[in-house]
Amino acid sequence: MFAALGDPTRLQLIARLGDAGPQSIASLADGFDISRQAISKHLRVISSAGLARSQQRGRETVWQLEPHGLAEARRYLTAISKDWDDKLHRLKDMVESE
Amino acid sequence: MTQTAVPDRIEKQILLRAPLTRVWKAISDSQQFGSWFGVKFDGPFKAGQRIVGKITPTTVDPEVARMQQPYAGMTFDITIDRIEPEKMLSFRWHPFAIDPKVDYSHEPTTLVVFELKEVAGGVMLTITESGFNGIPLSRRAEAFKANEGGWSKQVTLIEKYLAKAS
Numbered sequence: 052m053f054a055a056l057g058d059p060t061r062l063q064l065i066a067r068l069g070d071a072g073p074q075s076i077a078s079l080a081d082g083f084d085i086s087r088q089a090i091s092k093h094l095r096v097i098s099s100a101g102l103a104r105s106q107q108r109g110r111e112t113v114w115q116l117e118p119h120g121l122a123e124a125r126r127y128l129t130a131i132s133k134d135w136d137d138k139l140h141r142l143k144d145m146v147e148s149e
Numbered sequence: 150m151t152q153t154a155v156p157d158r159i160e161k162q163i164l165l166r167a168p169l170t171r172v173w174k175a176i177s178d179s180q181q182f183g184s185w186f187g188v189k190f191d192g193p194f195k196a197g198q199r200i201v202g203k204i205t206p207t208t209v210d211p212e213v214a215r216m217q218q219p220y221a222g223m224t225f226d227i228t229i230d231r232i233e234p235e236k237m238l239s240f241r242w243h244p245f246a247i248d249p250k251v252d253y254s255h256e257p258t259t260l261v262v263f264e265l266k267e268v269a270g271g272v273m274l275t276i277t278e279s280g281f282n283g284i285p286l287s288r289r290a291e292a293f294k295a296n297e298g299g300w301s302k303q304v305t306l307i308e309k310y311l312a313k314a315s
Contacts, residue, residue, distance in 0.1 A: 127281075128159060128281060131159060131244055131278065131281075132159050132161075135159060135161050135276060135278070136161065138185060138186055138187070139161060139163050139274070139276070141185040141186075141187075142163075142165070142175060142176075142185040142186075142274075143163060143165055144185075145175055145181075145184065145185045146165050146167035146171050146172050146175050147165065147166050147167050
């Protein structure tokens with residue numbers, strides 16, 4: 052998942068889906084200097100990480116964010132961050148009590 | 150959205166009102182480290198060395214001890230990276246590697262760095278954990294189990310995007 056977010060093109064694609072809502076590859080590819088095939092490839096990486104999904108609408112494939120996936124990526128770090136807070140408070144109690 | 154929406158690192162800073170030598174011992178002595186961290190190591194910290202820790206519920210805080218209880222006895226290993234007395238200590242590990250059925254050894258590690266700086270009134274301790282970009286998707290589930298109910302409700306860039314997307 053974090054690898055899916057670690058690429059500037061993919062981050063831009065996710066941002067675009069977030070800003071403009073569900074859209075086709077053609078509309079997503081607009082403004083990028085890379086081919087639609089390359090965009091599709093990035094979208095597949097994003098989707099395999101659980102961050103977006105596609106839906107067939109007529110002849111078009113429409114992509115949209117998977118809000119749950121993004122929330123979990125964020126939560127993972129929040130969880131680890133909170134774990135450190137707890138540990139550091141125990142360290143503080145320990146060194147300051149002597 | 151910027152790259153920092155899901156950052157690669159966590160950074161923590163805390164002022165410890167204790168002498169530098171005391172703080173250094175609490176961090177560099179593996180037994181003392183274990184008592185606040187909630188783990189029992191099978192040896193001392195030595196640069197370049199891998200050591201095994203066994204999760205041991207803390208004796209300081211009953212509530213935390215209860216949360217740690219399900220993981221008591223589980224082992225994990227860390228590899229000490231660098232030790233610079235009274236300045237810094239760093240190690241590599243697999244964050245939330247708490248499922249005994251999973252072999253984490255081939256997965257990417259994160260780097261945890263403790264930095265100590267003597268300041269007026271004590272020691273400023275900075276901890277950074279970096280390298281989350283390499284951590285696989287499937288690991289998030291364990292993280293949630295370990296921290297059930299403990300999420301802070303920050304308004305973040307990502308959540309703004311989520312609101313728009315839904």
